[in-house]
Amino acid sequence: xxxxxxxxxxxxRGLVGSAIVRRLERAEARNVLTATRDQVDLRDQAAVNxxxxxxxxxxxxxxxxxxxxxxxxxxxxAEFIYDNMLIHATVVHAAHLYGVRKLLYxxxxxxxxxxxxxxxxxxxxLTGALEPTNESYAIAKIAGIKxxxxxxxxxxSNFISAMPTNLYGPNDNFDxxxxxxxxxxxxxxxEAKVTGARDVVIWGTGSPRREFLxxxxxxxxxxFLMDRYEGEQHINVGTGEDLTIGELxxxxxxxxxxxxxxxxxxxxxxxxxxxxxxxxxLNALGxxxxxxxxxxxxxxxxxxxxxxxxxxxxxxxSPAI
Numbered sequence: 001x002x003x004x005x006x007x008x009x010x011x012x013r014g015l016v017g018s019a020i021v022r023r024l025e026r027a028e029a030r031n032v033l034t035a036t037r038d039q040v041d042l043r044d045q046a047a048v049n050x051x052x053x054x055x056x057x058x059x060x061x062x063x064x065x066x067x068x069x070x071x072x073x074x075x076x077x078a079e080f081i082y083d084n085m086l087i088h089a090t091v092v093h094a095a096h097l098y099g100v101r102k103l104l105y106x107x108x109x110x111x112x113x114x115x116x117x118x119x120x121x122x123x124x125x126l127t128g129a130l131e132p133t134n135e136s137y138a139i140a141k142i143a144g145i146k147x148x149x150x151x152x153x154x155x156x157s158n159f160i161s162a163m164p165t166n167l168y169g170p171n172d173n174f175d176x177x178x179x180x181x182x183x184x185x186x187x188x189x190x191e192a193k194v195t196g197a198r199d200v201v202i203w204g205t206g207s208p209r210r211e212f213l214x215x216x217x218x219x220x221x222x223x224f225l226m227d228r229y230e231g232e233q234h235i236n237v238g239t240g241e242d243l244t245i246g247e248l249x250x251x252x253x254x255x256x257x258x259x260x261x262x263x264x265x266x267x268x269x270x271x272x273x274x275x276x277x278x279x280x281x282l283n284a285l286g287x288x289x290x291x292x293x294x295x296x297x298x299x300x301x302x303x304x305x306x307x308x309x310x311x312x313x314x315x316x317x318s319p320a321i
Contacts, residue, residue: 008057011064019219043086077136084140119278165238169215189256203268206246214291238277
C-alpha cells in the first residue's frame with residue numbers, strides 16, 4: 001500500500017481497530033477512513049453499500065465485531081452469531097461490489113476444535129467439535145473465513161483472512177462481567193489493591209494453557225500480511241508461546257498487586273484445555289512478534305491507570321464502528 005491509498009478500518013474504536021489506526025499513522029498513511037455508528041450500521045447492507053459507494057476505499061481491514069469473554073459468549077450467543085455474521089457479510093459484499101483492491105478479515109483462534117492437536121495448525125479447521133462456551137462466536141468467525149474464500153473463488157476478489165490468538169493491550173475492555181481473561185485479571189488485582197483486599201478470585205482451575213499477543217504486534221502483523229500475503233488459506237497470528245492461567249495470574253499479580261492471594265473458583269468453566277497457535281507459516285513469511293508478555297502487561301496496566309476514568313464497560317465493540 002502507498003501513503004495516499006484510501007484505507008478503511010472497520011472497527012476503529014475497538015482494541016484491534018484502534019491499534020491498526022495507530023500503525024497506519026506511524027506509517028504516515030494519509031487517507032485512513034473510519035465510520036462511527038451514526039454514520040453507518042455495519043449490520044445494514046444498504047447502509048454499508050451507500051458508505052462504500054460514497055467513500056470508495058481501496059483497502060479494507062475488517063476487524064469490527066461483537067466480542068467478549070466466556071461469560072458474555074455463554075449468556076449472549078444470539079448477539080454474537082447474529083451481529084458478527086451480518087458485519088462480515090455486509091462489508092465483504094460491499095468490498096466486492098465497489099472494487100476494493102484487497103481486504104483483510106480478522107477472525108479468532110476460537111475457530112479451532114476444542115480437542116485440537118497442539119499447537120493448532122491452519123489445516124485443523126473444521127476437524128472436530130467446537131468449544132461450547134464460545135460456539136456461536138466461533139461459527140460466525142468460521143463463516144467469515146469461508147465467505148472470503150467464496151468471493152475469491154467466484155469473483156477473484158483479493159480477500160485474505162488472519163486468525164489471531166488471545167489479544168490484550170491499550171483500549172481493551174476491562175469490564176469484569178464481559179472482558180477477556182487478561183484485562184479482567186488486571187482490573188481484579190487493581191481493585192483489590194485499591195480496596196485493600198487480599199483475595200483475588202480467578203475463574204476455573206488455573207490449569208488451561210493460553211497464548212497472548214499484544215495488540216500492537218497484531219496490528220504490525222496485519223500490515224505485514226496486507227502487503228505480503230495473497231493466499232486463500234487463513235493464516236495464524238500469534239507468539240507460538242503459552243502459559244497456564246495460573247502462571248498468567250501470578251504474572252499479573254506481580255505487576256499490579258504483589259500482596260494479593262489468588263483464589264480459584266473451580267465451579268466456573270475453564271474453556272478449552274489449551275489454545276496454542278502454530279505460527280510457522282507466518283514466521284516463514286518473515287514476521288515474528290516483538291513484545292514480550294511481562295513488559296506487555298506492564299504497559300497495558302500503565303495505560304489502564306492513565307485511562308481509568310473513561311474505560312469502556314461493555315463487551316460489545318459496536319457493530320457500527
